[in-house]
Amino acid sequence: MAEHIRIGDITPRVHYAADGALTVFAYPFPIFEPEELEVRIDGLPQSGGYAVRGAGASEGGTVVFDAPPGAGRHVLLRRVLPIRRVTDFQPNGVLRAKALNDELDRQTAILQGLRDEIASTVRAGPGDLPARLVLPDRGGRANRLLGFDSLGNVTAVPRAPVLEVPFGGAIPRSVEDKLAERLTARDFGAMGDGISDDGPALQAAMNAAAAAGKLLEIGEGSHRTGMPLVLPGAAAGLIMHGSIVYAGFGGEAALTIGDGAASRNQARLYQGLRVLRASISDWANEADIGLLLRNLDACTVEIRQVEGFTIGVRTLGDELGFEDSTLHLGRLVNNRIGLDIRTNSAAGWNNSIRYIGGHFANSGSVHPAVSRFGVRFSCAPGAYPRHNAHAFHGPAFELQRQGTPGMVDAIPFLLEAGDERGIVARNIRMEQCSPYVARHAGGANDCLYEVAYVGTYAFTGAAIDYAASATRAGGTVVALHQAAAAHGSPRLVAAAENVRRRAFRQTIDTADGVGFEQMAVLSGNPAGPPATLGGFAFAGLSQMALNPDSVGLPTSRALAFVVDCGECKEFFLAAEGSELRPVVMQFDAAETVLGEASRVMFSNMNTLWAGSPSHFWEGNADLDSLVGGAPINRLQRVTLHSNARYAAIGVRGGSAGAVLKALRLYCSPLHAPALVYGGSRKWGVREYTGSAGFDLASLGPGAAATQLVAVPGIAGGDFVQASYTALSAFVELVPTITTSAAGELPGTVTVQFRNRHPSTAIDLAPGTLFVRAVKPLL
Template identity: 70%
Template sequence: MAEHIRIGDVAPRVHYAADGAQTVFIYPFPIFRVADLEVRLDGQVLAGGYTVLGTGASEGGSVVFAVPPAAGLVLALRRRLVIARTSDFQPNGLLRANTLNDDLDHQVAALQEFRDDLGSTIRINPGEVPAGLTLPDRDGRANRVLGFDSLGHVTALAREEGTLRVPFRGAIPRTISDKLAEVLSARDFGATGDGITDDGPALQAAMNAAVAAGRVLEIGEGTFRTTMPLLLAGAAAGLTMRGSIIYAGPSGAAALTLGDGAAARNASKLYQGLRVIRETISDWLNEGDIGIVIRNLDASIVELRQVEGFTIGLRTEGVERGFEDSVLHLGRIVNNRIGLDVRTSTAAAWNNSIRYHGGHFANASAVHPTMDRYGVRFSCPPGAYPRHNAHLFVGPAFELQRQGSPGTVAAIPFLLEAGDERGIIARGVRMEQCSPFVARHAGGANDCIYEVCYVGTYAFTGVAVDYTAAATRAGGTVIPLHQAAAAQGTPRLVAAAENVRQRAFRQSIDTAGGVGFEQMAVLSGNPSSTPGTLTGLAFAGLTLLTLNADTVGVPTSRALAFVVDSRDCKEFFIAAEGSELRPVVMQFDANENVLDGSAPALFSNMNAVYAGSPSFFWEGNADLDSLVGGIAINKLQRVTLHPNARYAAIGIRGGSASAVLRALRLYCAPLYAPALLYGGSRKWGVREYTTADPGWTIPALAAGATATRDVTLPGVRQGDFVQASFAKASGFQNGGVVFHASVGGTAGADQVRVTAHNVSGGSITVDAGTVYLRATKPRI
């Protein structure tokens, strides 16, 4: 006879955490039939997909799945008996043990399930005196809060009646109404979040309540559609969004405004989860069409998840007060003509000292493909405060869709058009499908750095700052982190005159009594013949330069410059030691014709002034050693050339009659190695001139006889040191003939007379050969 099932003291429920591989799961309690076992996966009852083994066994059995439950899901195996009696004992009939045992087993199993269920219910402590736990009648509990009175009995309370106390030391009792009002929810005011209902009035009512109570407003999960602009004034403590706002209201208005205008201060706020999407994409023509405006923020934190489809996505604005000292976490800023607009509205406002983390500024390729677009803009209306300063961007990404290669519309990450921005720093910038400019400057922006880590082209082609015709400063530095990134901190030295005085030599080819300098050109502020080319404007030597013991006096009408090939490199850095000196630039096109005032050069820390004809100088409006607020900020100047410049003379002129120069250096970014132009076909910057004359056949020379030949050597003048040598086509040179050279000849300039003198005691035949000449200008 088979052993009968035994119901042990085993809980009728077991849980497992699926790992995605296990298919067999044990249940340690007995069941009578397969239908007695309930199988739940993540709370849902399964109707199939498994096999139950071990029915009728006292020790339980197993469930075998055809497919392993997915990893991370919770599997629950529970015995659930049908509570019904199926046996019936007849009077005077046989009382069979198996039938009786089955009935008792079912009862015990059902009691185990009841105890298991009871453990999950709310109940009083068995040691307490019984309390009244019967619910009030329906009418007595409708629209009221279920609670307990002073004796612990169940009661229904109005929100204003009952009090609550959190279970911690020092807690005080509070009314239910007060406790429930801690957080304001938009749904408390009728907002549905179904994406269809116009939730605008409900959202605005909730915002007005948050302002009146000084509370944080919570907009929960869901899609809240509004046909009206929304305003959460600065008196509200903050805003938390877990859903999104769909704006279907009129154009030319901000969908969501946070903070007041005028002189109200909006400080110590937390705006998180902001997500505003325009129902239809703006036409990008009206700058009043804005997703989110945040005003007068101070010492606050903003988390922006998404703003999409507006002319301006997010605007931060100082209105009669500042927007300052805050942190913005940026998410998706998509399909806006201007992603982020950093702005001031009045002369009394400011927008300073903001940290931005992340931000994905992107546009779909089909969105307004003929219109310019920008990631971040710094702006202000006429008369408003323009000096936005100390803005730090960390890791922004830009996919602005330039529409073609290299691009038919402007798609530029940073646009600085307020006019006087300072210290705009962007680190780890990613550029994809952007214009070949990381920034465009349209004013006097200064001390700006853009570190670009990726541009979508292997060679980092064209990553630069675009200066418009309205730009007055070369205030942007681009650091492309490509390949030799460590070299970015080491500027390349293009030219150096460590001691300008020791480079001076007598150079009179342009004017009598002129002074020239090795590797340098001398420029004139008033050339007499109004030349228009590089050769005519870069002089080898001029007068009026004073040579002191260790310095060179440079008058206001003279300049010393290095001449560089600038076809690839457009940015240089000039450093000068001396006093009362001003930076000077002349620019030339590919044919070496001088560029006029329509092609401005820019400096970093001072304005550039065009002197006009005949000098064609672009010069700084201040001395390099002048102090601004007690600080020598002009000491190191960036020089940014016009894109049309292929050659440039970069140097200094005297800022006054007492100006002196000790040393001058020129640098550029390490990506470039521009040529320094002097000598050769250029007349300036060299002391030594050479030539060769291969056409001299020297006749037979008797003892003591001579023969002469006049050779043209451009640049040679009376007083130069000259030497001559002679080379025959073959054979050895006879040592009895010596060669002398003297300047003069028939023309008196550019001429050298060479004399072959037989100093031996006999006749010598030299034959044909080549005369080599060298002339050296004397140092002075």
């Protein structure tokens, strides 16, 4: 084999007329690299959809298309080389033959390309006499025709006829120039009668608009097409007064606007877009798309109607991004997915888009057994997943959930890209939808859905459905149904503004335990282990360090508020301190602890299941851990499982130096969950009481009598008081703490009655003896 390409005397271009079946086209000239071969179809450069083979071979190679070009389409293959040096011969260096041959081959190939281009230009013949062939200056040739004078020199002659608008400062223009201002589909033979196949005429018009950088106008009427249409991004825009009716094969995008890396598709106007399918799709193939918008940037798009496709409208960030644009949405009807917001590569993105309006609707008779969604956020495998800053204003959804309860999913928003951020939808209207405004399938964060109206009296729809694959509780629903003004003020469920001031000596669970008012103490390694709320929530345990102004929490201890979450499943946890890890325990209606199957989610961190014996769901980071230098985990939404009836929500020590100062728990103002402590519960209270019926016998002057009252949980050092319903002013009560045996609990209080009258016996009426004991603060 030769060591370098042999450059023969052959024109570096070849033309073909496609037959609709052939996919392989030969080029008989050599190229050095695949990207040096330019491929055009009907004069338009192609950025993909083919592979170049044979680069580096003297005899040339082939171009293999993924799909055969349509019959009658013109295929051009030509070599285009950049004019540049690729070698540099060093002084006194070795002059290698291969390097020299390669450089001369490349220069010869460049000269062949220039010769081919010169052959296509207007020029004088080699036997012609010299003539002046330089164009007149711009002012002398404006609005005139190019011609030749009597000597054969180039000149400019007037155009006729000419037009001039009737306003001051106007200049004469030719009819052709005036007509070329805007291209219309009818200029290329489109009929718009709903019967003729306008596909070739529409595509020819779109190609011309792209080639000239013009705005294309499609007039009134129904423009039926049997072929998918593409308006390249080089076109200045599109205005539609009629509709495109797609009657071609399935699995295609009926109308694609914009292209890939060859064009930025920037600052374009697309108005009145209306794409209908001749027959409704079977909803099985997601490649069946009505309107595909690719890589738009700073564009304005008005969509009047897209109907009958698997995906109605798809916005796609592909080789470049889809961003900073405004979409006015009209009727998106009888599509399984009305709007699909998607990325298709790691280099593409789909961010910062505004959506105004939109009626997402389905007929009750269209594929009643198939789930449907209004707006979906998605990405191809390996593509960029972080769609962010999408704002919807006033979308309406009438998706037909097919029965009550719904037999199929009919959900307005589906977030399945995995990492969506800042999706905000306001003034949402829902009719015949599932009882969820959104489904989150990944780690979406900071999403807000404001539901203004739901067509059910119960106002179902004010919730988010978290799929099994979801990792974050990243959505908030604001239901504008009752007390709308209260939505700006979340309800405070419980607050320990100074946890240190709540600490008291607690001896029910351990002799030297430390308890906290209104709060339960949790252990990371409880003995047994217990199985119910009463066993897991301790009144007080040791190992918590009481600093002057804070509480030190070891990693094996947690402080939590216990709530009745039968109605409310969404809470908000705020903590002040350092190195604190959020924890949650859940219990069913029988107060049995729930396991790993009943998942808990936080808003700004993932949750981990600690397993037995603690049964903690806990965050994977401390609340004050830094991400990019900022403590983004400090504010946490807590989403409980639907099985939960009771929950302990709080913090544990994330490390040995953890310190807790304050803890607060909030929820939506639509709920008023009860804080569970005291009463029949042993935790969270300093005060204990007991009572007994009593009939005091007659007491002589200075005499005394005693009565025992059981008060479980008391211990020496507790503050004790006693009262009697029939007490006389001359009878003194002296309560003291006793135990059934030394150091054992529960205990009793001995109340002594003593007659202080110096001379008279006292006989009190029967009554009730009350005893109150208070644990001392620490």
